Amino acid sequence: MRRLAVLLLSLVLVSPVPALAADSPMAMIFSPTEEASVPLNEPLLVIGGAVNGESGGITDVDFSTDNGTNWTTVDAHGERWSVVLQPSVPGPLTILARAHTASTTGPVTVSRTVHVGGTTVPALTDETLLIFHDTDSPTINDPDAEAVELGLRTTVDRPGSLTGVVIRRGDYTGPVTARVWSSDGTLLMSQDAPGAAYGQRIMFTTPVPVVPGTEYVVSYYTPSGGYKVTENYFVGNLVQTPFHLPVNAGVYRYGGGFPTESWSASNYWVQPIFRP
Structure with a gap:
């Protein structure tokens, strides 16, 4: 019995302990859609989400409209976020987004390009x-x-x-x-x-x-x-x-x-x- 107990103890000691999953927050953009035409000098509603797998814990989201040179932070409680932009320059506008948890800032996980004052009409089904x-x-x-x-x-x-x-x-x-x-x-x-x-x-x-x-x-x-x-x-x-x-x-x-x-x-x- 003593040998069996020692064997069981050794199995417990060498069994791997599951590591805690690292945070990997991801941001998303739901609206506007890719390549859409948006009005010039009018408020544009941007709506998005963010997830962090089963760990959750999303705190906020950063977005950028100048290819990541500057970032603005918005709340993302409930894994949803929104912001109103005022596009004032005609031409393509690219919105980048990244998500945060309390412990980390995720990479840029979404890029959405729209055409300010443009007339781009992509192919479409229902x-x-x-x-x-x-x-x-x-x-x-x-x-x-x-x-x-x-x-x-x-x-x-x-x-x-x-x-x-x-x-x-x-x-x-x-x-x-x-x-x-x-x-x-x-x-x-x-x-x-x-x-x-x-x-x-x-x-x-x-x-x-x-x-x-x-x-x-x-x-x-x-x-x-x-x-x-x-x-x-x-x-x-x-x-x-x-x-x-x-x-x-x-x-x-x-x-x-x-x-x-x-x-x-x-x-x-x-x-x-x-x-x-």
Whole structure:
């Protein structure tokens, strides 16, 4: 028994101890998309994320717009970050980003080039506008129970059609009506949709042709409020090819109908689908 005990002890002593994984933080950029055209001398909303594997612990993110000569630090609580830039020089603009933990600064892990005042139009297939959470602007299920139309103002940068919309639900999960409007309030499409929980993709029976550079409003009507909202979200232009969203892109109208009012740059989580 004594020899067995010694053998077991020796096995314990020579067994390797797992080393703690080294921090390797990585930054990401979600919007704007690569090679997108962005307006000159207008606020540009940059939204990104950061991860550090299973270790977590992201503290903040640095970004640079001069090839890494100078860096600006922004908070990245919840592994999300955002910043509003003001592009003032026409031509290509490259945004670099790197992430931090308490113990280290990661390498540059993302490079995103956009064209300020340009007209670059990369090839494209079907695209859904993806709106990402920004933890500096909490998303809530609004308790408002009034009937309301909730919408999004957008232009596109190429000919095509709007073929559907994705909405993120609040507490109301009953039937809704999806709609597309011209900028002067002309109703271009209206389609009823059944109830659903949290998220819902509504594909239009008849796609809506859209013209580049012309503003449209994509919306949905809820007869009993209960919608999802994030205030102080559209504080800059959001450019995600082929969509261009202006400041205060989120709009609403109580009672339904063409939505034109805005409140605190709110985002009502309306995400159109485009086909070239």
